[in-house]
Amino acid sequence: MTILEFRQQCEKALDSCRKESQEVDSLDKLNAFKGRHLGKKSALTSFYQGMKDLSLEDRKVFGQVLSELKANITAIYEERLKEIDEKMLLEKMAKKKVDISLPGFDKATGTIHPYFKVVREIVDFFVGLGFVVADGPEVETDENNFERVNIPKDHPARDMQDSFVISDGWILRSHTSAVQSRVMKEMGGKEPVKIICPGKVYRRDNDATHSHQFGQIEGLVISKDATFANLLELLTKLLRHLFGEKRSVRFRPSFFPFTEPSIEADISCFECDGKGCSFCKNTGWIEILGAGMVHPNVLRLNGYDDKACQGFAFGLGIDRIAMLKYGIDDIKKLYLDDADFLAQFRKE
Numbered sequence: 204m205t206i207l208e209f210r211q212q213c214e215k216a217l218d219s220c221r222k223e224s225q226e227v228d229s230l231d232k233l234n235a236f237k238g239r240h241l242g243k244k245s246a247l248t249s250f251y252q253g254m255k256d257l258s259l260e261d262r263k264v265f266g267q268v269l270s271e272l273k274a275n276i277t278a279i280y281e282e283r284l285k286e287i288d289e290k291m292l293l294e295k296m297a298k299k300k301v302d303i304s305l306p307g308f309d310k311a312t313g314t315i316h317p318y319f320k321v322v323r324e325i326v327d328f329f330v331g332l333g334f335v336v337a338d339g340p341e342v343e344t345d346e347n348n349f350e351r352v353n354i355p356k357d358h359p360a361r362d363m364q365d366s367f368v369i370s371d372g373w374i375l376r377s378h379t380s381a382v383q384s385r386v387m388k389e390m391g392g393k394e395p396v397k398i399i400c401p402g403k404v405y406r407r408d409n410d411a412t413h414s415h416q417f418g419q420i421e422g423l424v425i426s427k428d429a430t431f432a433n434l435l436e437l438l439t440k441l442l443r444h445l446f447g448e449k450r451s452v453r454f455r456p457s458f459f460p461f462t463e464p465s466i467e468a469d470i471s472c473f474e475c476d477g478k479g480c481s482f483c484k485n486t487g488w489i490e491i492l493g494a495g496m497v498h499p500n501v502l503r504l505n506g507y508d509d510k511a512c513q514g515f516a517f518g519l520g521i522d523r524i525a526m527l528k529y530g531i532d533d534i535k536k537l538y539l540d541d542a543d544f545l546a547q548f549r550k551e
């Protein structure tokens with residue numbers, strides 16, 4: 204075969220390829236087209252097979268024509284592939300029309316837990332008055348939790364705080380007063396001390412206003428001249444700040460082994476507004492904090508000279524305050540992580 208005849212045959216093959224490509228309008232048809240024109244049984248492959256019988260010189264000339272044919276067929280194939288891909292994409296998009304008038308997805312955003320809202324509010328109040336935030340561990344020594352705050356072993360006051368024992372000499376702290384001993388030890392008998400400490404505490408308690416786990420904020424002030432009047436003024440300001448002017452507050456004498464004199468503060472019940480109901484055990488009041496002047500024994504036990512300085516301390520129940528502020532009728536709601544219950548605090 205002359206090169207002219209070969210060229211004509213190649214052009215014929217290319218012509219039929221071009222014509223056929225007009226009919227190709229789907230991926231299936233395109234694959235069949237590829238097999239016919241570029242596959243094992245195609246004219247192109249048979250032309251390549253014929254090359255082995257040619258002389259070296261003819262092979263160069265014929266080979267060039269054949270390479271052109273292959274490049275042209277491949278270009279036709281690729282062009283059709285691109286067109287079909289675009290067509291399929293457009294069809295897919297037409298089926299999946301986006302309706303921009305539909306409402307968007309509502310993302311469930313979190314919120315600050317009411318317990319921590321109260322912590323923040325109280326911490327801000329005291330930091331604004333120059334108090335420093337101290338910290339202590341929840342697994343505490345019996346010594347710090349009881350002995351160093353004037354509750355020796357076998358003292359009946361231990362019954363007021365039925366605690367969870369971890370191992371010999373270690374308990375889950377039953378009040379944040381344990382931090383008092385730590386801070387005093389750290390200060391090495393120096394004053395002034397002006398700290399607050401928010402944290403979790405644990406006791407064997409269980410009813411609507413008592414839980415086995417709850418939060419307290421401890422406050423401790425030691426100086427040469429901290430007085431009981433200072434304590435009352437500070438707590439009154441705090442309670443007005445937290446609950447407003449309307450809710451009634453009362454202070455009454457109480458007993459704590461680590462303070463003398465001792466008091467407790469109550470807020471009028473939010474359920475019955477002081478009339479008496481099952482929630483407040485018919486008293487009309489809900490207890491929220493204990494306080495008093497630091498007992499001289501506590502000062503001495505923790506390295507302070509009780510003749511040279513004095514102080515006051517207080518312990519607030521965080522959960523109770525959250526219940527009163529937000530009208531929560533069961534303390535357990537504060538730690539059960541019920542998303543529906545917590546959602547109501549989103550807008551606050």
Ligand code: FA5
Pocket residue numbers: 377378379380406408409412413414415416417418419421459461462490491492493494495516517518519520521522523534
């Ligand atoms: C104490 O724990 C003392 N450490 C407080 C204190 C500190 C007094 C410094 C004097 C000086 P009390 O056991 O009363 O005191 O608890 C303090 C507050 O914690 C209570 O007023 C109450 O609001 C809260 N509280 C007590 N027990 C529970 C409980 N089981 N569940 C929820 N809150 C509680």
